[in-house]
Amino acid sequence: MSHPTPNAESRYSLQTRLLLAFGVLLVLFLGLAGLVLERAYQESVEAAVRERLQLQIYALLGVAEPDDNGFYLPDVQEARFSQIDSGLYGFIFDMEGRELWRSPSALNLSLSVADFSPPVPEVGETLYGGLDLEGQGELIWASYGTYWENQEQEFSFIVMESAAPTAAEIREFQSNLYFWFGLLTIFLSIAQLILLRWGLRPIANLAEDVSAIESGKQDELQGRYPLELVPVTHNLNLLIKRERERQQRYRGMLGDLAHSLKTPLAVMSAALQEIKSGGGLGPQQRQDMEEQLARMDQIVSYQLKRAVEANQSRLLVKPVEVEPMLQRIVGALQKVYRDKQMQAQCDVSPDTRFFGEESDFMELCGNLLDNAFKYGGTHIQVTARQEGRTLLLDVEDDGPGIPPDKRGWVLERGARADTVRSGQGIGLAVVVELVSGYGGEIRIGDSELGGAKISIRLG
Amino acid sequence: MRLLIIEDEDLLRAKLVKALEDSDYVVDSASDGKTGLFHGLEYDYDAAIIDLGLPQLDGISVIKTLRQKGRIFPILILTARDNWADKVEGLDAGADDYVVKPFQIEEIRARLNALLRRAAGFAKPTLDFGPLSLDTTARRLTVNGETVELTAYEYKVLEYLMLHPGKVVSKSELTEHLYDQDHDRDSNVLEVFIRRLRQKLDPDESLKPIDTIRGLGYRFNVPPNTKR
Numbered sequence: 001m002s003h004p005t006p007n008a009e010s011r012y013s014l015q016t017r018l019l020l021a022f023g024v025l026l027v028l029f030l031g032l033a034g035l036v037l038e039r040a041y042q043e044s045v046e047a048a049v050r051e052r053l054q055l056q057i058y059a060l061l062g063v064a065e066p067d068d069n070g071f072y073l074p075d076v077q078e079a080r081f082s083q084i085d086s087g088l089y090g091f092i093f094d095m096e097g098r099e100l101w102r103s104p105s106a107l108n109l110s111l112s113v114a115d116f117s118p119p120v121p122e123v124g125e126t127l128y129g130g131l132d133l134e135g136q137g138e139l140i141w142a143s144y145g146t147y148w149e150n151q152e153q154e155f156s157f158i159v160m161e162s163a164a165p166t167a168a169e170i171r172e173f174q175s176n177l178y179f180w181f182g183l184l185t186i187f188l189s190i191a192q193l194i195l196l197r198w199g200l201r202p203i204a205n206l207a208e209d210v211s212a213i214e215s216g217k218q219d220e221l222q223g224r225y226p227l228e229l230v231p232v233t234h235n236l237n238l239l240i241k242r243e244r245e246r247q248q249r250y251r252g253m254l255g256d257l258a259h260s261l262k263t264p265l266a267v268m269s270a271a272l273q274e275i276k277s278g279g280g281l282g283p284q285q286r287q288d289m290e291e292q293l294a295r296m297d298q299i300v301s302y303q304l305k306r307a308v309e310a311n312q313s314r315l316l317v318k319p320v321e322v323e324p325m326l327q328r329i330v331g332a333l334q335k336v337y338r339d340k341q342m343q344a345q346c347d348v349s350p351d352t353r354f355f356g357e358e359s360d361f362m363e364l365c366g367n368l369l370d371n372a373f374k375y376g377g378t379h380i381q382v383t384a385r386q387e388g389r390t391l392l393l394d395v396e397d398d399g400p401g402i403p404p405d406k407r408g409w410v411l412e413r414g415a416r417a418d419t420v421r422s423g424q425g426i427g428l429a430v431v432v433e434l435v436s437g438y439g440g441e442i443r444i445g446d447s448e449l450g451g452a453k454i455s456i457r458l459g
Numbered sequence: 460m461r462l463l464i465i466e467d468e469d470l471l472r473a474k475l476v477k478a479l480e481d482s483d484y485v486v487d488s489a490s491d492g493k494t495g496l497f498h499g500l501e502y503d504y505d506a507a508i509i510d511l512g513l514p515q516l517d518g519i520s521v522i523k524t525l526r527q528k529g530r531i532f533p534i535l536i537l538t539a540r541d542n543w544a545d546k547v548e549g550l551d552a553g554a555d556d557y558v559v560k561p562f563q564i565e566e567i568r569a570r571l572n573a574l575l576r577r578a579a580g581f582a583k584p585t586l587d588f589g590p591l592s593l594d595t596t597a598r599r600l601t602v603n604g605e606t607v608e609l610t611a612y613e614y615k616v617l618e619y620l621m622l623h624p625g626k627v628v629s630k631s632e633l634t635e636h637l638y639d640q641d642h643d644r645d646s647n648v649l650e651v652f653i654r655r656l657r658q659k660l661d662p663d664e665s666l667k668p669i670d671t672i673r674g675l676g677y678r679f680n681v682p683p684n685t686k687r
Contacts, residue, residue, distance in 0.1 A: 301541050301559070328547055328551060329543065329547055331550075332546065332551060335554075336555075336556050336557070338577055339573070339577065339583075341582075359542065362542075362543045362544050362547065363542060363543050363544075366542075366546065366547065367543070
């Protein structure tokens, strides 16, 4: 699988995607609807024609009277039958195909029964068909089979009319249909474009907002965003804020580091001066140098730890399972302090989790437990439980404990690196920094085991 | 005691090797993980010091492979990054202790000493066998409470035997663990050391602490005073 780089543009923009999708849907829908409408209209027109022809046949039947040579139709109501080339024609044939009668209107037409196929309907049956006659154009016919009282013969009555008016009617309907559907398509497309613009407006705003932050015009996303985007914008703002805080922190730390290294450097430089000016490397200078080197080492490792710990954005982190993490650290420390044969008791309520960076939690527990192993005698007790998203962690040992008058000093936030002394100092100072970084609380008390009890509240 | 040091920083490695050789360890060293692992698998060491950030093969992988292939000697890790994630990972992988850079050589010596004695099953830095007591920190032997002077080689032989009590240790094993590869491995020299040790430990020949198993080697046969 290939992963696109974060900044690569996707091939189609959101707007293009939606426009394309809706466009295709619109054309398909309107096209199909037009086809169905056209079909339905054509069928209804044809049905109307058939019905009309049938009625004309009934009209002829009503006035027809047989005579010796065939049929006699004295008073046909419909005037178009009497008017030559009127477009409405009537015929009567017998079973042998002999023409018994034709309407006056059809006198000019040259056609016989063979032109109608099938030529003879059953009695009571109506057949329909079309034929193309020179000079007359397309014609539609209906043929009805019947027999007459007192006659052994069966006859077929045929009425036909020009298809031209019907075809014109259908054509007009079609052109109307296409016109309105075209108009509808244009209207819907414009409406869709406007709706899309409006709907996607917040995203465009977001992009503008972000680029305003990039160019330094503003500090955070300021626009009002629809519900769906609020989680994104909220988290983005948090991220920006954290990043800014982190930068400040780093800057502060760098300042602290540089500042706190100045004193030992000054002392060493003075010692060097003494050596240069003839004193030689006496035990006093050597001791000074060693002390200052140790101090610098201490400062560097303390600031390094703070730098690690400052990496604490709480966004989008996977919660850390507390129990396995504690077990791992205890297991590792059991190895390091194997001589002590420490009895370490871990009481962790099921499903206790820490909502934060895994490495931070490891650092926190590592330092607390390391102190417990270092100062404890034979027993350590770790208790962890959860209240909502808050993690409560107690680490106790049976060592000498921390005297009450030193507790305040130990807990002082951000105790300057050059005031941190060896021993319990660095580990706990880092824990204090971490806890305050997460907006938590730390308390030092007395354990029932006899030593120190460090209680931490996180989240 | 034969040590393996895997550290890629030349200056630091050289200083470590020098300091530990001065403390009478036999030291092999490697500057990358691959070579180090090869040494660790090929030779029998008493302990190893492994840096976590190594070229070609990182320290964690070296430790894991050594443990997978059944090498049980204690391992001390060196780490420049002082965070618990690295420490716990290293210890989980099979290391026994860690030292964070920068460190004092004394720190390494003390940790090594503790690891070696713990590997032999002793919880205290002093190895007590009947009237004999070897203080591994001060590198001093007392018999019935009286200090007995030992040369460096005598001390090395005795320490090795005491850390493997009741076990038959062959001459070649002793030479391998106590001498440099390019050292003249004359087993007569070893016999001389053993003879002198017997005289110093047991002048009136009442204890007979070191057995000679003919054709096989030596065995330290005094039961330890404390439970192991």
